Each structure stands twice: as C-alpha cells, then as structure tokens.
Amino acid sequence: MKRNLNDLLYFVTVAREGSFTRAAALLGVTQPAISQAISALEARMQIRLLTRTTRSVSPTAAGERLMASVGTRIDEIEAELDMLTELRDKPAGTVRITCGPNVLRTTLLPKLTPLLREYPDIHVEFDANHGFRDIVADRFDAGVRLGDTIDQDMIAVPIGPKLRMAAVASPDYFARHPAPTTPHELTQHQCINQRMVKSGGLYVWDFDQEGGDLNVRVSGQLTFNTSEHIVDAALAGFGIAFLPEEEFGTHIAEGRLIRILEPWCLPFPGYYLYYPSRKQPSPAFSLVVDALRNKHP
Secondary structure, eight states, rough: OOOHHHHHHHHHHHHTOOOHHHHHHHHHHHHHHHHHHHHHHHHHHHHHOOOEOSSOOEEOHHHHHOOOOHHHHHHHHHHHHHHHGSSSSSSEEEEEEEOHHHHHHIIHHHHHHHHHHOOTTTEEEEOSSOOOOTTTTTTTTTTEEEEESSHHHHHHEEOOOOOOOEEOOOOOHHHHHHOSGGGGGGGGGGGGGBOOOOSSSSOEEEETTTTTEEEOOOOOSSSESSSHHHHHHHHHOOOEEEEEGGGTTTTTTTSEEEOGGGGGGOOOOEEEEEEEEEEEOHHHHHHHHHSOOOOOO
C-alpha cells in the first residue's frame, strides 16, 4: 500500500491540536488540503482515525495508537533535521518559547536581539501568555517561569537575577488611607486581586518573616488575571497592588507608586528558561540558551 508521509504528518498535527484550523495554520497549508489528505489516509487504511464534531476533533482508539507510535518518530525526524544545521556555515532553525508578556519585553527580547542580528537564519517564535503551558504536550522547545515553579525533571537555566515582590499604591490612595505597617493590616485596605490562570483561584499574598512565610488573603473592588492591568489600577488609585517589583517598571522610582512593607519582601529565585532533560539541543537552540543565560548571578 502506497503511503504518503505528509498524510501522517497532517494526521498527527490535527490529533495534537484538536483542530483542522490550528493544524493548517501550523503547517502552512489550507484546511481543505489537510481534510482531504486525512480522509484519503483513512480510506487507504479502511479505518476511522479521527472523530469529527462541529466543535472538536479527537482521535479514535485506532488514531490514538497511530499517534502514539508515529508522533514520536516524526518528532525524532524533525529533531535530527534541526541537528543537521550544524553542518551549515551558520546555524538555522526555529525555536519556540512560551513565556509571560513582561519577561518577554524586559529580558528575552533584549538578550536575543544581538544573536538574531548575527544569525539571520535563526527564528524565534514566542507564545506570550499568563498561564502555564505544557511545553512537551504543546511542542514548545522551552518555557520561562519563576525558578520555584519548575518541575524537577526539567533542565532549568537562570536567565535573570533574583526578584523581590513589591506592595504599592498611588500617592492619591495613601492620601485617603493610612499606609499599612504590617501585612496583617492589608485586610483593612482596598487591594487589587489577581485571579490565577491555571488554578482559577485568587492569588494569596505571600510575605516573608522570621520563622516562615506569612500569607494574607486580601479583598477589594477589582480582580484581574493580567499583571499590566493590576499596575494600571494601582496607578488609578484603586488600592494596593502586589507583584514582582519589575512589573511596576519605573513607576516606583518616579513617584507614581509608593512602596510599602519592604522588610517583608525578601529576594527569591528569578526567571529560568526550562526544557525537557531528554531534549537533544539543536545548534540554534544551544545559541538561544547561551544568549539568555544569566552570566552575573
């Protein structure tokens, strides 16, 4: 039976994405072309590989079996093709990284700019979001998270210095409300809450004190799941915000926000680039990792 490897690639991509539309976008082909190729594959094999509804696409039992065996082989072929770029005069390839919007702006882009100018055939695709993506299931080369949130089976490379949390509010807010002197007093204030994307719960403000951590559940009129909007609300005088200090940019130094409770905000591990320990790095990926590595701990 004649087999078309493109058909297998199309099938694996659709099964992983759960969508013909997303698979077509990733592969750079039309949706009808993918649909026709997979229908032809099913006809040749005389078995249904995908269950299609108006809202979703999922593999059948046969499709799951085929995806489990063929998907890893396709990944291995793509990895080997990436490795072959070391034989070129200059490394080439695409590196996919998932990260938060702020660290992308403050750390990743500035550090990678010289590398990308030196190696025009290296391409980097960023997925900027506030949630935690599964870099293995979603086929990212690497992700960026705070050091204390990374699974132990990942290789973690520090890409920035230690961070500190900062509790802040506008001068206008503190003109109307006396500034708290201990974290316990935050319960008497309007605070700007953060809804965690992954868990769905509200972020519990975590402070440091002798003998252990101090957790405070705060309340207020506003809740966001994005840090930039929390900063905007603090600037507008809606209450006290609590984020890594870098999220506030120059607002603290320039007096638009007043910092409080500094003794309770000790340094903690900063941002790390992480990737699976079994990943065989391509030349392009190795250059990206080295460019991002924090060389001044």
